[in-house]
Amino acid sequence: MQVTFEQMWTDLAPVGRSATTGGYHRQPFTAAEREAHAWFLEECARRDLRVESDGFGNVIAWWDAGSGPAVLTGSHLDSVREGGAYDGPLGVVSALAAVDVLRDRGFVPSRPIGVGVFAEEEGSRFPLACLGSRLASGRLDWASARELRDREGVAFGDVVEGGTSDLLRDVDVYVELHVEQGRDLVDRGAAVGVASAIWPHGRYRFDMTGAADHAGTTRMEDRRDPMLTYAMTVLAANKQARVSGQRATFGRVDVDPGSTNGIPSTVTAWMDARASDEPALEALVGDVTRLATERAQRDGTMVAVIAESATPEVRFDAALARRLAGADRPVIPTAAGHDAGILQTAGIPTAMLFVRNPTGVSHSPEEHAETADCLAGVEALADVLADLAGGS
Amino acid sequence: MQVTFEQMWTDLAPVGRSATTGGYHRQPFTAAEREAHAWFLEECARRDLRVESDGFGNVIAWWDAGSGPAVLTGSHLDSVREGGAYDGPLGVVSALAAVDVLRDRGFVPSRPIGVGVFAEEEGSRFPLACLGSRLASGRLDWASARELRDREGVAFGDVVEGGTSDLLRDVDVYVELHVEQGRDLVDRGAAVGVASAIWPHGRYRFDMTGAADHAGTTRMEDRRDPMLTYAMTVLAANKQARVSGQRATFGRVDVDPGSTNGIPSTVTAWMDARASDEPALEALVGDVTRLATERAQRDGTMVAVIAESATPEVRFDAALARRLAGADRPVIPTAAGHDAGILQTAGIPTAMLFVRNPTGVSHSPEEHAETADCLAGVEALADVLADLAGGS
Numbered sequence: 030m031q032v033t034f035e036q037m038w039t040d041l042a043p044v045g046r047s048a049t050t051g052g053y054h055r056q057p058f059t060a061a062e063r064e065a066h067a068w069f070l071e072e073c074a075r076r077d078l079r080v081e082s083d084g085f086g087n088v089i090a091w092w093d094a095g096s097g098p099a100v101l102t103g104s105h106l107d108s109v110r111e112g113g114a115y116d117g118p119l120g121v122v123s124a125l126a127a128v129d130v131l132r133d134r135g136f137v138p139s140r141p142i143g144v145g146v147f148a149e150e151e152g153s154r155f156p157l158a159c160l161g162s163r164l165a166s167g168r169l170d171w172a173s174a175r176e177l178r179d180r181e182g183v184a185f186g187d188v189v190e191g192g193t194s195d196l197l198r199d200v201d202v203y204v205e206l207h208v209e210q211g212r213d214l215v216d217r218g219a220a221v222g223v224a225s226a227i228w229p230h231g232r233y234r235f236d237m238t239g240a241a242d243h244a245g246t247t248r249m250e251d252r253r254d255p256m257l258t259y260a261m262t263v264l265a266a267n268k269q270a271r272v273s274g275q276r277a278t279f280g281r282v283d284v285d286p287g288s289t290n291g292i293p294s295t296v297t298a299w300m301d302a303r304a305s306d307e308p309a310l311e312a313l314v315g316d317v318t319r320l321a322t323e324r325a326q327r328d329g330t331m332v333a334v335i336a337e338s339a340t341p342e343v344r345f346d347a348a349l350a351r352r353l354a355g356a357d358r359p360v361i362p363t364a365a366g367h368d369a370g371i372l373q374t375a376g377i378p379t380a381m382l383f384v385r386n387p388t389g390v391s392h393s394p395e396e397h398a399e400t401a402d403c404l405a406g407v408e409a410l411a412d413v414l415a416d417l418a419g420g421s
Numbered sequence: 422m423q424v425t426f427e428q429m430w431t432d433l434a435p436v437g438r439s440a441t442t443g444g445y446h447r448q449p450f451t452a453a454e455r456e457a458h459a460w461f462l463e464e465c466a467r468r469d470l471r472v473e474s475d476g477f478g479n480v481i482a483w484w485d486a487g488s489g490p491a492v493l494t495g496s497h498l499d500s501v502r503e504g505g506a507y508d509g510p511l512g513v514v515s516a517l518a519a520v521d522v523l524r525d526r527g528f529v530p531s532r533p534i535g536v537g538v539f540a541e542e543e544g545s546r547f548p549l550a551c552l553g554s555r556l557a558s559g560r561l562d563w564a565s566a567r568e569l570r571d572r573e574g575v576a577f578g579d580v581v582e583g584g585t586s587d588l589l590r591d592v593d594v595y596v597e598l599h600v601e602q603g604r605d606l607v608d609r610g611a612a613v614g615v616a617s618a619i620w621p622h623g624r625y626r627f628d629m630t631g632a633a634d635h636a637g638t639t640r641m642e643d644r645r646d647p648m649l650t651y652a653m654t655v656l657a658a659n660k661q662a663r664v665s666g667q668r669a670t671f672g673r674v675d676v677d678p679g680s681t682n683g684i685p686s687t688v689t690a691w692m693d694a695r696a697s698d699e700p701a702l703e704a705l706v707g708d709v710t711r712l713a714t715e716r717a718q719r720d721g722t723m724v725a726v727i728a729e730s731a732t733p734e735v736r737f738d739a740a741l742a743r744r745l746a747g748a749d750r751p752v753i754p755t756a757a758g759h760d761a762g763i764l765q766t767a768g769i770p771t772a773m774l775f776v777r778n779p780t781g782v783s784h785s786p787e788e789h790a791e792t793a794d795c796l797a798g799v800e801a802l803a804d805v806l807a808d809l810a811g812g813s
Contacts, residue, residue: 052633052678111633111678111686153680210638230637232681241444241503241785244670244693245622245756246602249663251781256671257659263652271641278636279648280683284674286444286503288545289624289691291672291784294503299681301636364637389643392683393633 031133032075034126034407035400041068041118045108051394052111057086057149057160058188065106065118069146072125078144084190085164085174086148092128094138098201100417101377102127102410103145105161105368109153113396115208119384121146123206123407130411139419143200147368148189154179156232157338162368165194166375197377202349202417205369206382206410208398212389213361220405223353224345224381228364229310230303231339235262235321239330241286241294253329255296256284258321262332265320266300275304275313276364299337303364307342343370346378353380353413365391382409423525424467426518426799427792433460433510437500443786444503449478449541449552450580457498457510461538464517470536476582477556477566478540484520486530490593492809493769494519494802495537497553497760501545505788507600511776513538515598515799522803531811535592539760540581546571548624549730554760557586558767589769594741594809597761598774598802600790604781605753612797615745616737616773620756621702622695623731627654627713631722633678633686645721647688648676650713654724657712658692667696667705668756691729695756699734735762738770745772745805757783774801 032040045054045061055062069088073080078090089101104120124144131138148161155177163169171193175186214222239255263279270277282298300317304310318334325332354360361383373379384398384406398406424432437446437453447454461480465472470482481493496512516536523530540553547569555561563585567578606614631647655671662669674690692709696702710726717724746752753775765771776790776798790798 109678109680109683111680112683151680151682156681158682210635228637240782241787243602243757243783243785244672245620245668245695245758246781246783247668249659249668254659254670256655256674260652260655263648264656267641267646267649276637276639276641278646278682278684280636280676280685281679281681282648282674282676284672286501287673288501288503288543288784289548289673290543290545290550290670290693291501291504292670293672294785301682303637365635366637389638390632391635391638392680393635393686395633 031129032072034122034404037072037122037125041065041122042114044068047111050111053108053114054110055106055108056110056154057107062107069106069121076125076128081196083165083194083196084192085161085194086189087146087161087165087194087196089143089145089196092138092142094142095140097140099141099143099199100414101143101145101200101203102205102414103143104205104207105147105150107149107151107153109151109392111394112392113394115396115398116391117150119208119398119403120206123403123410126407127411127414130407131415136415141199142414142418150368155185158366159368159371162371165196166372168371168375200377203369203372203377203379204382204410204413205367206384206406207367208391208396209383209386210363210365210391212386214383214385215387215389217359219357219359220385220402221358221409222383223350223358223360224363224383225350225360226345226362227343227366227370228303228305228362229307229340229342230301230364230366231310232337233300233302233314234335234337235298235300236333237296237325237330239292239294239328242292244290244292247292252292254292255328255330256293258325258328258330258332259296259298261324262317262321266317269313269316273309273313275309277302277313277317340366340370343373345373345380349378349380352416353382358409382406382413423521424464426514426796429464429514429517433457433514434506436460439503442503445500445506446502447498447500448502448546449499454499461498461513468517468520473588475557475586475588476584477553477586478581479538479553479557479586479588481535481537481588484530484534486534487532489532491533491535491591492806493535493537493592493595494597494806495535496597496599497539497542499541499543499545501543501784503786504784505786507788507790508783509542511600511790511795512598515795515802518799519803519806522799523807528807533591534806534810542760547577550758551760551763554763557588558764560763560767592769595761595764595769595771596774596802596805597759598776598798599759600783600788601775601778602755602757602783604778606775606777607779607781609751611749611751612777612794613750613801614775615742615750615752616755616775617742617752618737618754619735619758619762620695620697620754621699621732621734622693622756622758623702624729625692625694625706626727626729627690627692628725629688629717629722631684631686631720634684636682636684639684644684646684647720647722648685650717650720650722650724651688651690653716654709654713658709661705661708665701665705667701669694669705669709732758732762735765737765737772741770741772744808745774750801774798774805
């Protein structure tokens with residue numbers, strides 16, 4: 030019995046969803062994300078797909094067929110904290126539905142087709158986005174990855190087996206379908222688009238150190254308060270990004286000791302920065318660092334800035350993008366990172382399909398795509414797979 | 422066998438102290454604070470003091486003697502997060518040592534002397550400072566207190582028995598010894614001082630609400646980012662306090678969802694504000710609220726400000742202060758809240774002794790007092806108790 034796109038979407042919807050906010054909490058290797066994973070394995074079994082996994086939490090479900098190098102599609106099942114339903118799962122559910130469409134059409138592939146799920150795409154638990162695809166593609170080594178720690182101090186090496194991955198050994202093309210993050214397709218009146226490139230981007234940790242003291246008894250002029258340095262840095266980052274047409278965000282901050290009646294000793298904050306090209310990104314991060322350092326001198330505090338990750342611009346395979354594009358499928362850039370960007374950088378020709386997002390909102394419970402657009406995405410993905418996997 | 426001040430101090434020193442920073446973590450009803458409490462009960466047993474407790478975690482150890490209303494001394498054993506050794510414990514250890522001094526002198530009190538330990542003085546776990554003394558003195562009712570929740574969502578009503586307290590029924594005077602928080606006694610060259618008053622102060626919660634979205638794909642001009650509102654509010658509070666000679670501090674902030682690659686939906690932050698008089702405090706909080714609200718309009722966010730606690734100025738009993746003061750014991754105000762302030766407000770004539778703090782630093786591992794000054798504090802406290810408890 031075939032399970033439709035709509036039914037799969039309904040089955041997956043409650044997994045890791047907050048009853049109060051509707052936001053998703055599918056951090057990698059937590060109960061909710063493992064439940065989503067178990068759901069995926071069930072759907073693969075239902076379709077007689079052969080599941081292969083590696084020691085990093087990545088999985089590919091194979092439609093074994095024909096011979097020669099494989100065509101891979103898929104996405105991820107993990108979410109940001111309080112995320113939306115579509116970012117990741119839409120690509121996985123659409124890939125399974127595209128397999129169903131191809132089989133309904135009587136299509137017989139001339140080479141294998143894989144449906145992949147990459148681990149920790151969001152970097153919402155371990156502090157490196159696209160962790161699974163970086164490891165599977167050899168862009169990151171296990172010795173570095175195993176030491177990455179989550180907020181509770183748990184090492185990545187303690188939650189996965191590790192080792193080496195040869196999941197991608199036979200893959201020579203990857204197509205990832207994803208909900209659009211932004212309103213480009215809305216403005217263009219298109220249900221589905223094709224990615225041209227990913228903006229260069231990175232996350233930068235600002236360690237700001239001052240001196241803990243009593244909030245009541247310490248005169249304002251005797252303080253060395255790193256919260257002031259942080260506050261000015263937030264405003265400086267916003268302003269620099271605004272005037273240069275780029276993006277900078279402080280979405281996470283840890284304060285130590287975090288007492289209401291104490292001046293903090295340290296503030297640790299993360300800046301997400303993205304720009305249309307690499308010199309612009311470098312200038313943005315440089316400007317914010319300089320302004321933070323100047324303010325720190327005034328506050329009597331210290332600032333250290335560490336690039337926890339920095340991803341250069343990714344230009345997707347141009348020939349492949351042209352093959353996917355069409356009158357009703359415009360080619361657009363994105364400022365969001367994806368596993369597809371990692372695979373392209375690792376030398377696997379890669380393309381992305383975007384499905385229209387009526388509000389443009391993402392990484393939020395408000396994230397949305399209309400079912401008709403999702404089904405158009407499934408058809409587009411099935412067409413692409415049929416084209417790439419030749420066959421009949 | 423008598424246990425000296427120094428020995429008691431040494432015994433208590435390792436309890437709840439971080440091995441890496443030297444800071445103390447004695448949040449109420451946690452293992453470390455309970456260990457400090459157990460230490461106190463042992464010292465009371467050693468001195469044949471009769472221990473009486475209430476359902477809020479408050480304890481008084483009685484030196485039963487004579488008749489009539491009692492003289493109470495003591496302080497608290499809980500600490501802020503990453504606090505110092507002296508804030509609280511110095512008053513408890515000094516009270517026990519003062520009992521020893523009086524007994525060594527052969528002093529026989531004409532009325533009972535109590536050594537009290539009040540629960541949750543710092544408000545470092547449940548969000549209301551002086552929680553134990555407020556409840557014991559009837560300044561707060563159990564119905565309100567039981568609903569107070571810590572950061573993990575645990576209700577105060579789930580960690581204590583509650584009910585009503587009559588611990589203070591026979592107390593008609595309270596003297597609390599405390600390490601000075603500030604450098605007033607250093608500048609005056611005095612080992613011990615006497616408190617005149619406590620500045621009015623409060624903690625104000627700022628709930629700032631915007632809209633969660635993707636940090637990469639959302640254009641700067643499309644954002645409703647509450648982190649910007651927060652940052653401007655921090656700087657405005659600092660500036661307003663500086664120009665008016667008052668105090669304002671943001672030492673704690675929670676960000677939801679707190680993802681590196683997401684614009685936050687809400688920022689919740691706490692302002693500690695203190696001023697030399699009540700109109701000045703009101704003006705300070707009003708100015709910061711107004712500036713935060715103006716900025717929120719610019720950011721497309723919302724701000725709500727809630728006074729979680731607001732403590733009016735406390736003037737300690739003037740006659741009592743005069744009785745304690747002397748040529749070498751100056752009378753000084755303080756900007757720090759204390760259980761003594763609560764008891765004074767509840768109608769129990771109250772005084773405070775301060776012991777010199779060479780750096781003035783408090784609520785920090787750097788908090789300090791020289792042993793000679795601590796011993797001078799014990800002698801001063803013994804003198805005060807002898808004076809108040811009449812006897813021979």
